[in-house]
Amino acid sequence: MKRIQGWGNNQTDYPVPEPAANYLKAVVGPPPDLKNKPVTDLLEAIPPAQLPNHPLVTQDPEERLRHARGQSLPDWVDMCDGLVNTFPDGVTYPESDADIRDLIQFAQKAGASLIPYGGGSSVVGHLTPPGDGPPTLSVDLAKMNRLINLNETSFEATFEAGVSGPQLEEALQKYGYTLGHFPQSWEYSTLGGWIVTRSVGQQSYHYGRIEPLFVGGHLESPEGPLDLPRIPKSAAGPDLRHLVLGSEARLGILTQATVRIRRMPEEEHFYAAFFPDFETGAEAVRRIAQAELPVSMVRLSDSMETETTFQLSGEEKLVNLAKLGLNLFGQREERCMLLYGLTGDRATTRLADRQLAHLVRSHQGMMVRYYLGEKWMEKRFLTPYLRNTLWDIGYALDTLETSLPWDKLQEGRQAVIDAIGHGLADENEPVLVFSHISHVYTNGGSVYVTYLFRRGEDPHQTLSRWQKLKAGASQRILEHGGTISHQHGVGLDHQPYLASEKGPLGMRLIQSAVRELDPGEIMNPGKLIDLNP
Numbered sequence: 001m002k003r004i005q006g007w008g009n010n011q012t013d014y015p016v017p018e019p020a021a022n023y024l025k026a027v028v029g030p031p032p033d034l035k036n037k038p039v040t041d042l043l044e045a046i047p048p049a050q051l052p053n054h055p056l057v058t059q060d061p062e063e064r065l066r067h068a069r070g071q072s073l074p075d076w077v078d079m080c081d082g083l084v085n086t087f088p089d090g091v092t093y094p095e096s097d098a099d100i101r102d103l104i105q106f107a108q109k110a111g112a113s114l115i116p117y118g119g120g121s122s123v124v125g126h127l128t129p130p131g132d133g134p135p136t137l138s139v140d141l142a143k144m145n146r147l148i149n150l151n152e153t154s155f156e157a158t159f160e161a162g163v164s165g166p167q168l169e170e171a172l173q174k175y176g177y178t179l180g181h182f183p184q185s186w187e188y189s190t191l192g193g194w195i196v197t198r199s200v201g202q203q204s205y206h207y208g209r210i211e212p213l214f215v216g217g218h219l220e221s222p223e224g225p226l227d228l229p230r231i232p233k234s235a236a237g238p239d240l241r242h243l244v245l246g247s248e249a250r251l252g253i254l255t256q257a258t259v260r261i262r263r264m265p266e267e268e269h270f271y272a273a274f275f276p277d278f279e280t281g282a283e284a285v286r287r288i289a290q291a292e293l294p295v296s297m298v299r300l301s302d303s304m305e306t307e308t309t310f311q312l313s314g315e316e317k318l319v320n321l322a323k324l325g326l327n328l329f330g331q332r333e334e335r336c337m338l339l340y341g342l343t344g345d346r347a348t349t350r351l352a353d354r355q356l357a358h359l360v361r362s363h364q365g366m367m368v369r370y371y372l373g374e375k376w377m378e379k380r381f382l383t384p385y386l387r388n389t390l391w392d393i394g395y396a397l398d399t400l401e402t403s404l405p406w407d408k409l410q411e412g413r414q415a416v417i418d419a420i421g422h423g424l425a426d427e428n429e430p431v432l433v434f435s436h437i438s439h440v441y442t443n444g445g446s447v448y449v450t451y452l453f454r455r456g457e458d459p460h461q462t463l464s465r466w467q468k469l470k471a472g473a474s475q476r477i478l479e480h481g482g483t484i485s486h487q488h489g490v491g492l493d494h495q496p497y498l499a500s501e502k503g504p505l506g507m508r509l510i511q512s513a514v515r516e517l518d519p520g521e522i523m524n525p526g527k528l529i530d531l532n533p
């Protein structure tokens, strides 16, 4: 069963090992002793629904609560600390395009708005009902999860858009294919959600971001259906797929999507390497990207992330032994860990392996072929559960991300780290902050930052700490020419920063597309862009 408070399902836990808890105490301070608000209290506080009845819509309070928020830090404070005060008035599980057209008409007549719900893994406030104004209907696409067509001639598959990561891979792998899109939220995110938020999977270097994988699809908008034919490449004017990509439900509900698929790789390996410091490691990673070495992923942790990964592994003896070995080979306190993947046929992976080893060694790096890479692979969808345990013991954890050209990446990353690291100095609160470069291109890379701080005694204090850190970091990102989001999207939290990336005319273009397909503003109002600033 999916958790109402926190990430993932109730059956899975990721305990914080005792030495790691001690490490956090030493770095960020002893955590406050706090308890989540009981779910029964949250349910009691839900106001009566403001929607007329409809056979496809339930007004069950637990359903309304489950669909009230996503996974952003403010969402967590709302759901766990009991600040949640806006709820969808109803929840529906359509099973076909016809159901969706019916629901759009119902919303138009009832003066309601619609919030499509994929896996609920949004981390930027995409799913929050506005609260004031028209009633809201959450449209959960969980029942639209079928494989409609597998085209083995063109290497394409068409799915209903509510298919989740595990369902999609299971359907493809049965026939020897994969999409290869593995965001860390894979377990609880959907194809439709990936497309409309421009998601990026962990092996994007090999498989690509979701944009090149999205070949075509079908969108139901308040103004009618929009078909995006599956054409390999076209010079016939602007590509309408790019309007739907990143549209965050403002244009309608994506009901079907055709994606490019590949044969399952013959081989896949994950290995690690260490560099004496971040600058050297980042230079090696830039070379890997620019030499276009056929690796499937690279992830270079800074020294703080490397150390924290060691601490959180719970393998105290092994870690001490590893550190001794690394020290001997000149990888000391500032050491940075690179995780990399090799995916493909045997000849390609072997060639990539040799080329990578050469590049690592020529940058004072040291290869570690056993254990670390495999462990990362084994736990890659488990690590998000750590956020639950940390929260329960009194720490709030959040992440943010950007991408920057190589010539600005180091300076931009450092500025963000400094802004967060000193962001609560006025309260004398330390913040643990670390980062990695994880998606690389020939001209730049993404910087992914994780930060951890003590929850406040009062939920409003937790929220205000987060707001300070988020605002400081976002400002530094913009000053250094980075994007406000490389992969999480805009939602509510990034909206104030969008105009500086798109410019006034760009904002008007997006607004006019939304107005054209949704003149009544019933689709996820208030997210991505304000139509009446």
Ligand SMILES: Cc1cc2nc3c(=O)[nH]c(=O)nc-3n(C[C@H](O)[C@H](O)[C@H](O)COP(=O)(O)OP(=O)(O)OC[C@H]3O[C@@H](n4cnc5c(N)ncnc54)[C@H](O)[C@@H]3O)c2cc1C
Pocket: 007, 070, 071, 115, 116, 117, 118, 119, 120, 121, 122, 123, 126, 127, 141, 161, 162, 182, 183, 184, 185, 188, 189, 190, 191, 192, 193, 194, 195, 196, 197, 198, 199, 200, 201, 202, 248, 249, 252, 253, 254, 255, 384, 487, 488, 489, 524, 527
């Ligand atoms: C632990 C964790 C790890 C994450 N890791 C990554 C990562 O590695 N890479 C990455 O890119 N992101 C990551 N994310 C962010 C998030 O998973 C992505 O934004 C994901 O694409 C959202 O998909 P979803 O199905 O959960 O959408 P939801 O969260 O349900 O919805 C997100 C937005 O999409 C809209 N939407 C959903 N489905 C449809 C549809 N069919 N038609 C129209 N609109 C729709 C919703 O209305 C909403 O506006 C992570 C989040 C978490 C919590």
